[in-house]
Amino acid sequence: MIIAVLDIGSNTSKVLLVENDVSCAFRVVGEKSLPLRLADFTSGKNNFLPLESMGNVLNVIQDLIDFAFFYKPVKFSVVGTEALRKLSNSKDLCIAFKERFGLELKILSGTEEANGVVQGLLTDPNIASFTQFCAIDLGGGSLEVVKVVDHNCEKKISLPIGAVVLAKKYFNDLHDKPSLENIDRLAKDVHSELSRNCADILCSTINLVGTGGTVVYLRKIIGIENGDKFDGDCTIKLSDVQNIESRIISTTLKERIGLFPNLPKDRADIFPAAVLVILQIMNFAKVDKITHSFHNLRYGIARQVLGK
DSSP: OEEEEEOOOEEEEEEEEEOOOSSOOEEEEEEEEOOOOGGGGGSSSOOOOOHHHHHHHHHHHHHHHHHHHHTTTTTEEEEEHHHHHOOOOOOHHHHHHHHHHSSEEEEHHHHHHHHHHHHHHOGGGGTTOSSEEEEEEEEESSEEEEEEEEEEEEEEEESSOHHHHHHHOOSSSSTSSSOHHHEEEHHHHHHHHHHHHTTHTTTTTTTTESSSHHHHHHHHHHHHTTTTOTTOOOEEEEHHHHHHHHEEEEEEESHHHHOOOOOOOHHTTTHHHHHHHHHHHHHHHHHHHEOOOSSOHHHHHHHHHHOO
16 A cells, blocks of 8 residues: 655655555655745745745645656645744645645644654664654754654654744845854854753753754765765764855855755755754754654654554
8 A cells, every 4th residue: 555645845845655564664665855945935924825826836736746646645645834834824725735636735733743753753763773862853944853762752842943944034145155143143043942942852862863854965965075875874973064064154055056066956045054053953962963864754644644
């Protein structure tokens, strides 16, 4: 039995296809992601998705649904996250979505999203040996922080400090090199947000686990520069993140794309803000490495649908 999970995120939208197997687990049979940047419509006062933009969003989602239907899924679960939580007319998008695709779009609460991340991470054999860990999932619109002990979620928090949101707030023109003043402001505000909400989670962790696009591309860039295969070591060292951060904040968007050719343009413009957040989290938690996991929210939703 194949099921599809479509995650309409704040920066990108992604679909995951998994197949149930006899070992009471599941295996990935296909996945695809496309840029969407819904968070662009949540940075102003109105938080409104214009009708024309809604049509563009549905067209992007159409490509993902067409890709998914090639695998003939028996079940199709569709979820939305922080950007849809913020949009004042997200219900209109849900109605248009149902009319066009015949599918229900469920907008997850911050707690539901964080819980889904935990459920996904618990399917990852690379962290199965961790009796305790703190996980972060940095998206375009929000940061999910969870504490897991003995495979049980003890605490989960969703913070509205996603990479797109912060980049739009602190960097005037995403094509330009960020100013040192704005970099400092962003770093201090992220540290303050973590201090107010996550001190009891992050400061007590031994194992920090990260998921989301920023961690994926950090691992890819660092792996290529170190001559390693992307499917090798899944840990990212603090010193390597510091090295990337020091180089990336001193570049314009055009220079950044040239410096890191594996970084797509829709990710490169917000990458300085995203890397700064990851670095602040690692420094706050006083850890020297972060373990990357591909088993994100979509894996968690798949696990829930399959009843695992």
